[in-house]
Amino acid sequence: xxxxxxxxxxxxxCTTLAxxxxxATLPAARxxxxxxxxxxxxxxxxxxxxxxxxxxxxxxxKGGYRLARLASEITFWDVVQAVExxxxxxxxTEIRQRGPTAIAKARYSPVCGIARVxxxxxxxxRRELEARTIQxxxxxxxxxxxxxxxxxxxxxxxxxxx
Amino acid sequence: xxxxxxxxxxxxxCTTLAxxxxxATLPAARxxxxxxxxxxxxxxxxxxxxxxxxxxxxxxxKGGYRLARLASEITFWDVVQAVExxxxxxxxTEIRQRGPTAIAKARYSPVCGIARVxxxxxxxxRRELEARTIQxxxxxxxxxxxxxxxxxxxxxxxxxxx
Numbered sequence: 001x002x003x004x005x006x007x008x009x010x011x012x013x014c015t016t017l018a019x020x021x022x023x024a025t026l027p028a029a030r031x032x033x034x035x036x037x038x039x040x041x042x043x044x045x046x047x048x049x050x051x052x053x054x055x056x057x058x059x060x061x062k063g064g065y066r067l068a069r070l071a072s073e074i075t076f077w078d079v080v081q082a083v084e085x086x087x088x089x090x091x092x093t094e095i096r097q098r099g100p101t102a103i104a105k106a107r108y109s110p111v112c113g114i115a116r117v118x119x120x121x122x123x124x125x126r127r128e129l130e131a132r133t134i135q136x137x138x139x140x141x142x143x144x145x146x147x148x149x150x151x152x153x154x155x156x157x158x159x160x161x162x
Numbered sequence: 163x164x165x166x167x168x169x170x171x172x173x174x175x176c177t178t179l180a181x182x183x184x185x186a187t188l189p190a191a192r193x194x195x196x197x198x199x200x201x202x203x204x205x206x207x208x209x210x211x212x213x214x215x216x217x218x219x220x221x222x223x224k225g226g227y228r229l230a231r232l233a234s235e236i237t238f239w240d241v242v243q244a245v246e247x248x249x250x251x252x253x254x255t256e257i258r259q260r261g262p263t264a265i266a267k268a269r270y271s272p273v274c275g276i277a278r279v280x281x282x283x284x285x286x287x288r289r290e291l292e293a294r295t296i297q298x299x300x301x302x303x304x305x306x307x308x309x310x311x312x313x314x315x316x317x318x319x320x321x322x323x324x
Binding site for chain 2: 011015035084087088095101122124126128129136146149
């Protein structure tokens with residue numbers, strides 16, 4: 001199984017936007033450049049994030065993208081759900097309703113014991129992602145990043161935001 | 163994202179084998195018939211389950227498959243891992259090492275804060291699957307199944323196991 005690659009990029013982009021000074025915006029081309037990805041790839045996922053109300057864009061010469069709400073109010077789950085078209089790993093095809101023991105559809109319990117366990121595990125995954133926000137990602141970057149990266153990022157921001 | 167369809171079938175097959183009388187075995191063709199799936203599909207996954215030490219086969223005229231250990235000692239995770247070639251949903255492509263802030267590889271922390279959250283969520287998913295066994299699936303079937311299914315299954319077993 002595999003989450004769309006866009007999930008990684010979208011999480012990094014939201015984290016980058018969270019690091020911008022207040023009221024600053026970043027054009028899509030700059031976000032793509034910052035993460036070393038093709039602009040078209042970037043544009044697709046920015047649209048998804050905007051449609052989900054996670055980021056917003058401003059028009060004009062200095063227009064670009066920024067977070068639509070506080071980083072502490074954007075969960076990992078919000079971002080995953082915005083980019084991943086299908087967040088379910090397990091699909092139940094109702095195997096129990098086939099073969100020699102099949103009975104009338106109406107007589108089956110809504111969810112079989114096997115699907116219930118699989119869905120429960122996915123709920124646990126989702127709860128973890130709901131409990132973490134983009135602010136947590138910002139905090140860990142500020143805590144863990146090499147000072148050299150911080151200096152380079154600061155310089156790059158100063159260059160592109162002026 | 164999506165788990166292989168074989169996961170559902172493998173979980174149902176292990177549960178069916180757990181319902182057999184002690185020492186009974188079921189030929190692959192019968193397991194396929196019981197679940198209404200093509201025999202070739204079934205054979206592939208039975209091989210995976212056998213390679214993982216979850217089921218075993220007996221030779222001879224009355225040969226077939228049975229669980230290799232107690233149903234209470236086979237977790238959902240054991241079965242998922244046996245059938246799914248890749249149980250990781252999130253792949254980190256080290257986006258942080260690209261673009262204008264890139265520094266020498268050796269200076270990055272082993273895992274970035276974004277990947278750490280994503281991996282943590284997958285651990286929560288895995289822990290849930292490790293905590294549930296095929297015996298739990300058997301118990302829920304015995305509890306929830308319509309009596310009509312139970313009667314049909316019993317008749318079918320009597321027919322094929324004699």
